[in-house]
Amino acid sequence: MNDHPHPEQPGAILDVQGLQVALPSDADRPFAIERLDLRIDAGRTLCIVGESGSGKSVLATTVMGLIAKGLTPAAGRIVLAGETIFDQGRYVADRRLRELRGTGMGMVFQEPMTALNPVLTCGEQVDELLRTHTPWGAAERRTHILAIFERVRLPDPARIFASYPHQLSGGQRQRIVIAMAIILKPRLLICDEPTTALDVTTQAEILKLIAELQAEQGSAVLFITHDMGVVAEIADDVMVMHRGVLVEQGACDQVLRRPREAYTRMLLDAVPGMTPPPARPVAQGKPLLTGVGVGKVYVRRDWLGRSKHNTALQDASVAVHRGETVGVVGESGSGKSTFARCMIRLIDPTAGEVRWGDTAVQSLSEGRLRPMRSRVQVVFQDPNRSLNPRRTVGSSMVEGAMNFGMDKLHARRTAEELMDRIQLPRTALERYPHQFSGGQRQRLAIARAIACQPQVLVADEAVSALDVSVQAQILDLLREIQRDLGLGILFITHDLRVAAQLCDRVIVMSQGRIVEQGPTGRVFNAPENDYTRRLLAAAPRAELAGQPVTTGA
The missing domain is CATH 3.40.50.300 (P-loop containing nucleotide triphosphate hydrolases)
Structure with a gap:
């Protein structure tokens, strides 16, 4: 393999040429990705959109060398910051790939519970990454972890550091995964639906954080999303995929406002608006599900046996009718x-009444x-x-x-x-x-x-x-x-x-x-x-x- 910068793409952080990934023989089509070319320069963000099953996530995991069982990278070439990491069916050595994951490229996965170890605290999992890739001592590693937790807007970073994934909300778990991906400031940041689990205010902060990383490091961002509002805000370029094939690509303004392909127009037409439709009549009568004054208080004990109360829910009521x-x-x-x-x-x-029917x-x-x-x-x-x-x-x-x-x-x-x-x-x-x-x-x-x-x-x-x-x-x-x-x-x-x-x-x-x-x-x-x-x-x-x-x- 050629490990020197690609002579035709000197500014590319990621250069993918003719990538082809085969699906299992019993799949609904031969290839998850078929003869795909893409390039992302330093400081640029490429957003990839397309329906479920279009090959977006397969592309991300193939670049990372984390290809799922049953998929076979069969052809093409992947060059990361001038270093060829995949060429015609072969990756570089596993040891080199592991070195690149963290400093060369980082990834935010779509489903945080599959990316996090349920038996380790969140702090331990980030600390493991830093122990592998940095010479920092324990105190310095903890300082960096608490700082990145604060940057991704996690409440009470010290508590989050000591918490297990199941003790956090879905959005908080996703922010832990984002923190792990960006803490070492990789040259390439791959984001596979990173804001899927985040509310709009936290999403805005995360998108701002990614932009800051680009400004500091000149990082390239490969951003997979189905949210066209996010695409409009952050993308320099947009690529549209369907069933593993490139349908359309171009500058963000051109693809979103003047799409050339019918498939792209269909995706844009499917984006729902924020204006609610006229109210419709709903049957009254006894509710099927009722909550009155529902509350939940978690009690945790420290190593001295002292109790600490965390009120997660107070005086919440709801009634859902047929x-x-x-x-x-x-x-x-x-x-x-x-x-x-x-x-x-x-x-x-810990408080209130819950009724299923009567x-x-x-x-x-x-x-x-x-x-x-x-x-x-x-x-x-x-x-x-x-x-x-x-x-x-x-x-x-x-x-x-x-x-x-x-x-x-x-x-x-x-x-x-x-x-x-x-x-x-x-x-x-x-x-x-x-x-x-x-x-x-x-x-x-x-x-x-x-x-x-x-x-x-x-x-x-x-x-x-x-x-x-x-x-x-x-x-x-x-x-x-x-x-x-x-x-x-x-x-x-x-x-x-x-x-x-x-x-x-x-x-x-x-x-x-x-x-x-x-x-x-x-x-x-x-x-x-x-x-x-x-x-x-x-x-x-x-x-x-x-x-x-x-x-x-």
Whole structure:
């Protein structure tokens, strides 16, 4: 291999030529990436957009040398800052790749729970990276870690340092992964949906931080996202991919405002706006899911046995009726997911009342709850928490339905019909979760929850990992199922666009409290609380394909 700078691309931090990555023989197409060329110069940001399964994440992991099992880099060349790291099917030595990960290139993964070790504290995991790549002593490493935690807006960095990943919110976990990727200021920063789990205000800070890194280091950024508002704010150049093939590329202004290809125009047309549709009638009567004065206090003990109380949720109330969608929005750490988990009894509330229909469930044992759990099903932010990696997706879907009394034949038929609804082939039921893209896994997680035929669906950031076109399809699917089954939906989200388009009512949370609630149109158009106004103002705005479109994180 040639380890000298590429003579034709002297300014390129990343130069990819003719890259081709083969899929397994039973996949729906021969190649995940087909003959792809790209270049990113120092100080430039290239945004890659496209639907789920277009090959965006495969490109990122191939550049990092972290190619998934079953994928085969078959041809092409990858040059990083003048050093060839891949050439015609062969990478440089594993030792050299490990040296480059951290200082030469860093990556922010799409799903933070798969990037973090659940048995190590967050501080230990970042410290391990610094021990490997720097000569710093323990005190200096800790100082750098606390400083980077503060820069990515993690509250109480010392507490976060000592916390395990499961003790943090989804947005906080994502910021830990971002901190790990940028702490050594790599020449190339690869971001695979890095703001997916972040609220709009934190997203703005992270995007600013990435821009500062570029200014300091002249770093190049490969940024994968489905948020066109983010693209409009940060991209110098945009690349559009579809089924592994380059569809269109060019300067950001040209691609977003004057797209040449019909596929690009379709993606831009799918971006939802921030203006809620007219209110629709919702059936009244007894609510399917009720919370009154719900609270949650965590008690932790230090090594001396002293107790420390952390109030995550205070005096939160909600009622979800048949056919109604209630949204819960707010910044990361505002208590949204804690509220949802209390309502579905995944954690025990320390105050208040929770009712499923007419039944008070806040103090029921798990044994008494289990037969009732088909009434309320949940879709998590991370689909890997819903799908067993050792079982086919079909067996996971059938198992869930059979656990609540459905016979095997009926459960299988239901799974096949749901595959049609989420626009995946029925043959995909025989595949494993790792054989799908992140967006496809989230669609499967939604289908698995619906297979149990619940009365209420609690969706915790259920569409945050989906590109705009698939997101629109899933929102249509939820509306269709809600119309057909009278499903009540409690929808937890930081995506203000989705809340605007899907929710009948919105609850706004901050620091564990509800600060405002009401019909979506009133809250979005005439917010009464200062925090709500700041949240709405932080949503990035973009002009797409010549039309003024408001977009959010």
